[in-house]
Amino acid sequence: MTALTALTLFSSPGSGWAQSPTSTLEKIGETGVIRIGYSAESMPFSYRTADGTVTGYSTELCLLIADRLKRQLGLPALAVEYVERTPSNRVAMLRDGQFDIECVASTNNTERRKSVAFSYSHFVTGTQYVSLKKNNLRTVDDLAGHTVAATSGTINIGKLNAINRERGLHIAVMPVESHHAAFKMVAEGRAAAFVMDGILLAAMIANSETPELFALSTGTLGPPEPYGLMVRRDDHEFKRSVNGALQELYASGQIEEIYNRWFMAPIAPNNINMRLPVSAELRKVFSDPASMVEQ
The missing domain is CATH 3.40.190.10 (Periplasmic binding protein-like II)
Structure with missing residues (x-):
């Protein structure tokens, strides 16, 4: 991945801060570290391979976001620390400051937005x-x-x-x-x-x-819904920076190459191919990121 060359990466079980930082950008600037919440089993969005490598579509997007933050903050280097989360503890861990951004496959809906905030969407599913x-x-x-x-x-x-x-x-x-x-x-x-x-x-x-x-199943239990990258609620400055990075990525057309790598080509570890072209709903998001859901 291109972003990997720009960042120092390491894994950790993730001992978080006792309280959420008042400003995520300020904390990242002071420590030179960004903590990414990941899943060990949400292929192809976020997963861990047998050798311990954290990878996936959402992971790659967040590494590119981290690279932009490094430049925005004028940092000589930005270390990425991976913190494993589960569906049941992800919101609490994010709010407690154990990671700064969740880069998996979390649905952006009204109920969740009462507790956390979301970036622009990066996928749509049902x-x-x-x-x-x-x-x-x-x-x-x-x-x-x-x-x-x-x-x-x-x-x-x-x-x-x-x-x-x-x-x-x-x-x-x-x-x-x-x-x-x-x-x-x-x-x-x-x-x-x-x-x-x-x-x-x-x-x-x-x-x-x-x-x-x-x-x-041929039927769904509801209409299509968007995935977003979860960030702390009311940390508007950090959310704007994340959205700015995604908007640049979408406008440049680079998102097509990244999407195709994860959904239209064989991926590690077993070389499975999802063979899933960009949907009409997702293509609309890429062309107009703010169109999908209330932000």
Whole structure:
């Protein structure tokens, strides 16, 4: 990655500050360090390879943002420290100052914006579910009477509970700590389905040892929603800098090359290819970043 040559990178379990800094840019300028929240399992957005390398589409975007911040702040070098987070603790860790920006695949919605802020969007997806192909489950109504897994701390579990109540489907909703654990429950037949963002499910299917055994639902549990990079709420200066970097990236056309590298070409570690062209919704975001959602 181009940004890698401009930065000093190292990994850490992430011992955060006791309190959120009043100014993220000021803190980065004083310490020469930016802390990036990452996921070990959200391929192709953010994941950790067997040798401990943190990589992914969102990770690459944040490294380019960090390079711009280095120039903006006039720093001779900017070290990047990776801090692992989970869907259930990401908001608390960000607000507590344990990392400065979350570079994964978090949905920007009204409820989350009560606690955190989001950058311009960098992806658009919808909630679907994965099941074993032999069970012939395709639509939301097909889940009636089944046990369905969903990752704690995600908007997907809330959507599933709402649809379950509204339609009286009698689904046994099972909260699970990680995407990997939920997917494993489906593979072992302990859950009929796993509800999550469609793009993440597609990646998990493609990266499994037996992708031919799984099917992605044809229906969604709601309209398409955007992913954004999470930053601390009310830290407007830092958010403007992050958005400025993304806007430059989108306007330059470099985003197309980066997107294609992660979604239209084989990626490590197993050389899977998502074969997912830029959607019409995402192309609109790239051309007009402020158009997708309320900022």
